[in-house]
């Protein structure tokens with residue numbers, strides 16, 4: 001059911017952990033299953049994400065999408081990073097089983113939350129809507 | 145080390161002796177048992193022989209065995225077959241039944257039957273008081289499994305069946321996990337119907353049976369040529385039925401040796417896991433459980449992740465977390481035991497079989513702690529506990 005790439009990211013997850021003195025931290029729970037992802041980011045010159053780490057309590061898909069997402073957004077600006085959708089992460093992994101698409105929301109949502117946290121901390125709440133102009137989401141799976 | 149198979153509650157490898165007994169019935173002795181010619185008679189006698197074996201091992205009569213395409217069909221035949229011919233009334237099942245019974249009960253509910261789901265205690269045993277209280281004047285059937293597929297708890301079926309009969313209801317038990325692992329005798333249990341399956345006892349997939357006590361009236365699910373005393377039309381799965389007969393014979397013959405050995409291995413595994421991994425609880429009854437079943441709630445670890453990590457290390461296990469089965473709710477069975485949903489999410493089921501060894505158990509006990517540790521370090525919930 002999982003692609004080799006999903007299994008690879010699951011077995012050797014990249015960027016696991018927590019950044020000490022992070023610039024932004026976001027934690028979200030998955031309403032479908034109760035699983036949780038926490039993402040911390042470090043932000044440098046020009047709003048570029050210089051480091052990102054994750055912790056996930058979740059299934060194989062949740063861990064793999066968290067890992068893949070962290071690889072995809074390092075070096076991107078906040079704006080670019082916020083545009084990376086759960087669908088794009090799933091595609092980068094060679095696809096996910098339809099029933100597991102909801103799991104990919106965890107990482108994408110946690111990153112959005114981390115960026116929001118960073119903007120709030122740096123007194124830039126006015127920019128939140130512009131930077132987080134929400135990327136398209138996959139439709140929720142119709143049945144479980 | 146060779147990959148280690150610890151998922152016998154899901155399915156078992158076919159015993160080579162079973163495979164050998166089945167083989168001639170594919171290409172050579174392929175006759176249709178309903179035909180009077182030599183090939184047909186040969187097939188008929190093979191089916192009859194298997195039926196005699198299965199019946200004898202259950203303490204049943206030969207004409208009380210209906211071969212089906214597996215445990216699920218046997219369960220559906222028991223519930224729909226006995227109830228569909230009646231005016232809708234009341235049905236009682238336990239809260240920890242296999243989906244084959246649960247979903248059949250739900251479907252009957254959709255046809256006007258009232259269904260009560262009797263709760264279980266923390267060990268997974270049906271709550272006697274709630275059970276007694278569930279009965280109504282129009283309770284027609286009770287279905288409670290002999291042993292649970294997820295947590296291994298064995299139910300006091302004989303006692304529950306006696307109560308059902310006092311209240312004038314029929315009693316069915318899904319014994320798919322029990323047959324071949326524990327002694328099962330239909331008269332000792334006092335049940336009216338009992339389901340079993342071939343592939344859980346080192347037989348082939350796609351074959352099972354329903355025991356139907358003489359005098360119990362059933363309506364078939366499948367209509368056609370009237371095979372299996374009209375209860376299950378369709379040309380018999382001759383190789384499968386032969387395989388089931390041989391597999392059940394072998395399993396029951398080996399039971400006096402296999403059962404105590406499995407119980408020792410299981411107890412070693414349980415003790416080892418509880419000693420080496422913090423924040424783990426055993427699920428199911430501590431002693432009244434299937435010989436090979438060891439089920440755990442591992443806190444702060446998600447079940448599918450644990451399963452996949454163990455798989456990568458060569459250990460095939462199962463997670464009661466239904467994520468693995470493609471749904472995302474934590475196991476309803478584990479939650480019925482009163483385990484919190486977030487802990488039910490980290491359930492782990494190790495089900496041992498007769499080919500497993502002490503070395504395999506010890507290797508598992510070495511492999512598990514670092515994997516749990518790694519997953520916990522990755523879990524945002526663990527740091528906050």
Ligand code: FES
Nearest residue numbers: 033035059062103
């Ligand atoms: S099932 Fe919970 S994140 Fe996948």
